[in-house]
Amino acid sequence: xxxxxxxxxxxxxxxxxxxxxxxxxxxxxxxxxxxxxxxxxxxxxxxxxxxxxxxxxxxxxxxxxxxxxxxxxxxxxxxxxxxxxxxxxxxxxxxxxxxxxxxxxxxxxxxxxxxxxxxxxxxxxxxxxxxxxxxxxxxxxxxxxxxxxxxxxxxxxxxxxxxxxxxxxxxxxxxxxxxxxxxxxxxxxxxxxxxxxxxxxxxxxxxxxxxxxxxxxxxxxxxxxxxxxxxxxxxxxxxxxxxxxxxxxxxxxxxxxxxxxxxxxxxxxxxxxxxxxxxxxxxxxxxxxxxxxxxxxxxxxxxxxxxxxxxxxxxxxxxxxxxxxxxxxxxxxxxxxxxxxxxxxxxx
Amino acid sequence: xxxxxxxxxxxxxxxxxxxxxxxxxxxxxxxxxxxxxxxxxxxxxxxxxxxxxxxxxxxxxxxxxxxxxxxxxxxxxxxxxxxxxxxxxxxxxxxxxxxxxxxxxxxxxxxxxxxxxxxxxxxxxxxxxxxxxxxxxxxxxxxxxxxxxxxxxxxxxxxxxxxxxxxxxxxxxxxxxxxxxxxxxxxxxxxxxxxxxxxxxxxxxxxxxxxxxxxxxxxxxxxxxxxxxxxxxxxxxxxxxxxxxxxxxxxxxxxxxxxxxxxxxxxxxxxxxxxxxxxxxxxxxxxxxxxxxxxxxxxxxxxxxxxxxxxxxxxxxxxxxxxxxxxxxxxxxxxxxxxxxxxxxxxx
Numbered sequence: 001x002x003x004x005x006x007x008x009x010x011x012x013x014x015x016x017x018x019x020x021x022x023x024x025x026x027x028x029x030x031x032x033x034x035x036x037x038x039x040x041x042x043x044x045x046x047x048x049x050x051x052x053x054x055x056x057x058x059x060x061x062x063x064x065x066x067x068x069x070x071x072x073x074x075x076x077x078x079x080x081x082x083x084x085x086x087x088x089x090x091x092x093x094x095x096x097x098x099x100x101x102x103x104x105x106x107x108x109x110x111x112x113x114x115x116x117x118x119x120x121x122x123x124x125x126x127x128x129x130x131x132x133x134x135x136x137x138x139x140x141x142x143x144x145x146x147x148x149x150x151x152x153x154x155x156x157x158x159x160x161x162x163x164x165x166x167x168x169x170x171x172x173x174x175x176x177x178x179x180x181x182x183x184x185x186x187x188x189x190x191x192x193x194x195x196x197x198x199x200x201x202x203x204x205x206x207x208x209x210x211x212x213x214x215x216x217x218x219x220x221x222x223x224x225x226x227x228x229x230x231x232x233x234x235x236x237x238x239x240x241x242x243x244x245x246x247x248x249x250x251x252x253x254x255x256x257x258x259x260x261x262x263x264x265x266x267x268x269x270x271x272x273x274x275x276x277x278x279x280x281x282x283x284x285x286x287x288x289x290x291x292x293x294x295x296x297x298x299x300x301x302x303x304x305x306x307x308x309x310x311x312x313x314x315x316x317x318x319x320x321x322x323x324x325x326x327x328x329x330x331x332x333x334x335x336x337x338x339x340x341x342x343x344x345x346x347x348x
Numbered sequence: 349x350x351x352x353x354x355x356x357x358x359x360x361x362x363x364x365x366x367x368x369x370x371x372x373x374x375x376x377x378x379x380x381x382x383x384x385x386x387x388x389x390x391x392x393x394x395x396x397x398x399x400x401x402x403x404x405x406x407x408x409x410x411x412x413x414x415x416x417x418x419x420x421x422x423x424x425x426x427x428x429x430x431x432x433x434x435x436x437x438x439x440x441x442x443x444x445x446x447x448x449x450x451x452x453x454x455x456x457x458x459x460x461x462x463x464x465x466x467x468x469x470x471x472x473x474x475x476x477x478x479x480x481x482x483x484x485x486x487x488x489x490x491x492x493x494x495x496x497x498x499x500x501x502x503x504x505x506x507x508x509x510x511x512x513x514x515x516x517x518x519x520x521x522x523x524x525x526x527x528x529x530x531x532x533x534x535x536x537x538x539x540x541x542x543x544x545x546x547x548x549x550x551x552x553x554x555x556x557x558x559x560x561x562x563x564x565x566x567x568x569x570x571x572x573x574x575x576x577x578x579x580x581x582x583x584x585x586x587x588x589x590x591x592x593x594x595x596x597x598x599x600x601x602x603x604x605x606x607x608x609x610x611x612x613x614x615x616x617x618x619x620x621x622x623x624x625x626x627x628x629x630x631x632x633x634x635x636x637x638x639x640x641x642x643x644x645x646x647x648x649x650x651x652x653x654x655x656x657x658x659x660x661x662x663x664x665x666x667x668x669x670x671x672x673x674x675x676x677x678x679x680x681x682x683x684x685x686x687x688x689x690x691x692x693x694x695x696x
Contacts, residue, residue, distance in 0.1 A: 036400060040601070041509050042438035042586055043404035043499070052384060053401065056391035057481055057496060059449040063488040090390035101407040101494050133405055140411040141489030146449050148405055148496040151391070161389050238390055253388070 009109035020136050023110075024117045028124065028131045032096045034152070035130045044132035046097060051152035056087035062142030069193075070186045073112055075214045076145070077119025083240070084149035085127050086218035086293040090238035091160075093153035094223065097132045098124065101146040103139035116145075127220055157232070159297070164235040164254035168298040170317040171233075171307060173222050175266040176243055177282060180289025181274045182206065182213030208270045216293045222312065229306045233297035244287040245340045246296050247317075248326060254298075257324040260317040260338065263331050287328075287338075358458035368484050371458075372465045376472065376479045380444045382500070383478045392480035394445060399500035404435035410490030418534045421460055423562045424493070425467025431588065432497035433475050434566035434641045438586035439508075441501035442571065445480045446472065449494040451487035464493075475568055505580070507645070512583040512602035516646040518665040519581075519655060521570050523614040524591055525630060528637025529622045530554065530561030556618045564641045570660065577654045581645035592635040593688045594644050595665075596674060602646075605672040608665040608686065611679050635676075635686075 012020065021039065030038050037045040046053075060066060060080050068076070081098065088095040100120055104113065113136075124131050129149070189201045203210060218238075226233065235254055237246045243265070251258055265286045275282040298319055299307065307313045317329075326338040360368065369387065378386050385393040394401075408414060408428050416424070429446065436443040448468055452461065461484075472479050477497070533554045540547055551558060566586075574581065583602055585594045591613070599606055613634045623630040646667055647655065655661045665677075674686040 036503075036506075037508065042435040042584075043402040043441070043497075045439065045501075045506055046401040046403060047503065048396070048401065049398070053394040053396065054391040055394060055445070055447060055481060055496075055498065057447040057449050057483055057494075059451055059483045059485050059492075059494060061451050061485055061487055061492075064451075064486045087390040091393065093391070097403070099403060099405040099496060101405050103407055103409050103412075103492060133403060135405055135407045135494075137407050137409055138412045139409055139489075139492075141487075144407075144409075144451060144487075144492050144494075146405075146407055146483075146492075146494035148403075148447060149391075150403065153393075155384075155395065158384075158393055160385065236390075 009111060012104070012106060012108065012110055012113070021134065024113060024136070025131060028121060030130050031128060032130050034096055035132055038130060038132040039134070044097065044099070046132070046150070048152045052155045052158060054088055054091045054093045054151045054153060055148065056084055057146065057148040058084050058087070059144065059146045061144050068143070069190055071214060073115035074119035074122070077116040078123045078215055080145045080147055081120055081123035081127070082216050082218045082293060084147045085129070085220070086238040086240065088149050088151035089218055089220055089223050090236050090295060091151070091153060092157050092223055092226070092233070092236060093151035095127055095129050095149055095151040095220070097130045097150040099133040099148045100131060101135040103137050103144040105139045105141060105143070108143065127218065159233050159236040161235050161237050161250055161253035164250050164256050164298040164319050165300070166256055166319050166321050168234050168300055168319040169304060169315050170247070170258055170260065170298055170319060171313050171315050172239070172243065172266065172294055172296050173219050173312055174292070174294040175268045175271070176239070176292050176294065177271045177285035177289045178209040178212035178268050179216060179291035180285050181271050181278070182209035182211070184278055185210060185274065186213060206270065206274065208268060209274060213291065216291065218293055219295045222295050225312060231299055231303045231306050233299050236295060236297035239292040239294045239296055240290060242288040242290040243296065244338050248338060248340060250296065250298065251326050254319070255322050257320040257322050258317055258326050259320060259329050260327065261329050264314060264316040266314040360452070360454060360456065360458055360461070369482065372461060372484070373479060376469060378478050379476060380478050382444055383480055386478055386480040387482070392445065392447070394480070394498070396500045400503045400506060402436055402439045402441045402499045402501060403496065404432055405494065405496040406432050406435070407492065407494040409492050416491070417538055419562060421463035422467035422470070425464040426471045426563055428493045428495055429468055429471035429475070430564050430566045430641060432495045433477070433568070434586040434588065436497050436499035437566055437568055437571050438584050438643060439499070439501060440505050440571055440574070440581070440584060441499035443475055443477050443497055443499040443568070445478045445498040447481040447496045448479060449483040451485050451492040453487045453489060453491070456491065475566065507581050507584040509583050509585050509598055509601035512598050512604050512646040512667050513648070514604055514667050514669050516582050516648055516667040517652060517663050518595070518606055518608065518646055518667060519661050519663050520587070520591065520614065520642055520644050521567050521660055522640070522642040523616045523619070524587070524640050524642065525619045525633035525637045526557040526560035526616050527564060527639035528633050529619050529626070530557035530559070532626055533558060533622065534561060554618065554622060556616060557622060561639065564639065566641055567643045570643050573660060579647055579651045579654050581647050584643060584645035587640040587642045587644055588638060590636040590638040591644065592686050596686060596688060598644065598646065599674050602667070603670050605668040605670050606665055606674050607668060607677050608675070609677050612662060612664040614662040
C-alpha cells in the first residue's frame, strides 16, 4: 500500500551469503571506541573497560509481529531496532552495539533487503549504535528478524524491575495506546484496499497514531533526562505489551501492590477521537494495546518536585503494600483489580 | 525416526509467553561471576571487568539448516549452542553467556520445546555458559532458533582472521568431512524409511559420522591447549562451511596465499569408507562438506616444535605471498587453484 512497486529486482541468488552481508553492511560506520572489531570475523570484539554490560534480544516474525502489506521494509528495519534499544534504555543504560540476523525467503529481491537494511542503518545512526554482527540465511516461509542489542551502564546506575517500594510514585513517559490504534486504522485500510484497490485512503487525521505504529521511537532521551534531573528511579521497564501487563511485572518483581488512576493515563487526542470512531474504550487500549515503547518507572516521593512539572512525565499512580493488591481506580472512583488483559479484555 | 512418538502432548497455548519462558528456563543455573543479572528483566547485565568481550550470532532455520525427521530436538538444541560457541573459541576467547530466541509454530507441543531446551541446558553445562536471555514467539511456519553467544578474552590474547604471514604453518584440529558424510547416511535412511517404515536401519558402522552430524562439539579444549603449549596462532577461524572456504577467508583477510597438501588433510577411517560406499571423493568432502566445527589456524614456523607431535593438530600446509595464490597440492603433486567449492564441486 505504501511500498514502491516499481523498483528493479535482483534475485538474492545472484549474491552468495558473504557477498550479501558485505553488500548490505558496507555503508555502516563504527562510531564507538568500545567497538574493537565489528562485522567480518568469527565474532565482534568489544571493550567496555569498567562499565557493566546489558544484553537483550528480540525476534520479529512476519505474519505474527508485522504485516508487509502495510509495513514498508525500511520502517520494519527501523522498528526492529527500536524494539530492542527500548529494552536497553529500560535498564537505564546506553545502547552501543547491535547484531542483526535475518532469515528471508527467495521471494524477496535484493532491493527489499536493501530497504530493510536502510531502516536498520537509519536507526543505528539515530540512536548512535554500531552494527557489529549478524547472520543472513534462507527461510522456507516468510521474513524473520532477530536482533540482539548491547549497551553499557555504570554498576551504580543500572535499574532493575525489582526495586519499587510502597508509596513510590508510578510514572510513565509520553502517551499510550497510539500504536495500537494506528494498527487498527491500517488493518481497516487493508480490508478496504482488498475490496477496492483504486481507493486512495485519506489518513491525514491519523498521522500521529500511524507513525507510532510504523515508526516508533525508543526513549533514549529519558535516560539522559533522568540523569540531568538527578532522579534515579527505583524500578523501570519499557512498555511493549501494554501498561497493565508492565505494571504487573514491576509489582511482581518488587513484591508490592499499586493503585493506578484511570484519569491520569496520558492519551493523545488522536487516540481518543479514533477510539470513539472505532467504538473502543480508550483506557482499555492504553492498558492493553502495547507497542508504545514508552518507559514506566517508579520514583521515591522525595523526587516528586523534580518530575511533577516535566511534560515528558505523567504520574499515574503509586505503589502500595503487596497485600493491598493491584487496582485501577476508575474515573467513577471505583477500584477494579488490574488484569494482564485489563478489566475488559480485547477479543482480538 | 529417533524421536519418541509416545510422549504426552501439552499445547503451547496452555502457557502464556511469560509462563513458557519461566517454565523452560527454571532449571538453568547461573555459573559465572560475570553474570550479574540473567533472565527476568528487560536485559541481562554482565560485568567483565578489564576483559574484552566477543559477541557472535547465528540463526538456524528448519528445512534449511536441519530436518526434524532425523534430528532429535534435544540434539538440535545442543547443536545450535555448539555452532555459536565454536565462533567464540575461534577468537581464542572463553564463552560465558548465551541468549536463545525461538520462533515455533503451534504444531509443536510443550514437550517438544522441553526437549529442545534440555539440549540447550546440557550444552550450557558442558561448555560452562549461562543462558541469560531470550525470546519465545509464534512462527507461521517451522522452527527457527537464533542464538547470540558472548565470551571474554584478554586484549592481548584475541586472535583475528587477519594475522597470517607468508611461511606460517596452516594447522587444523581433529578430522574433517565426517559431519557431511553423516548427513548423507541420514538422508539415505530417510528415503528408505519413506519407502518402508518398518525397516530397522543398521547404523553401527556410521556411529562416528552420524554423531559428528547430530551432536558436534566445539573445540573449547583447543583454546586451553594452545595456552598450555604457549602457542598464540597468528590467525584463526572455525570450520563451519568447509576447509576450502575457511582457508580462503584467512588468506583474504590476511592478504596472503597458501599451499594446502591433500595428503595431509585429516580424515577419519569411517569418512574414507563411507565416501567409498557413496562413491564420493573424500578430499572434496573435507574441502567443502562443512559443519565440522574444528579450528583452523596459522602459527609461525618457530612454534613448529610445540605442535608437531600433538595428536590434536594436523599441519596441512603453509602460507605464501599473496601473489602466489591459493592452491591445493594433490597426491599426484599437481597444483590446483582452491575454490570455495573445491576443484570438483558438489551437485547438491
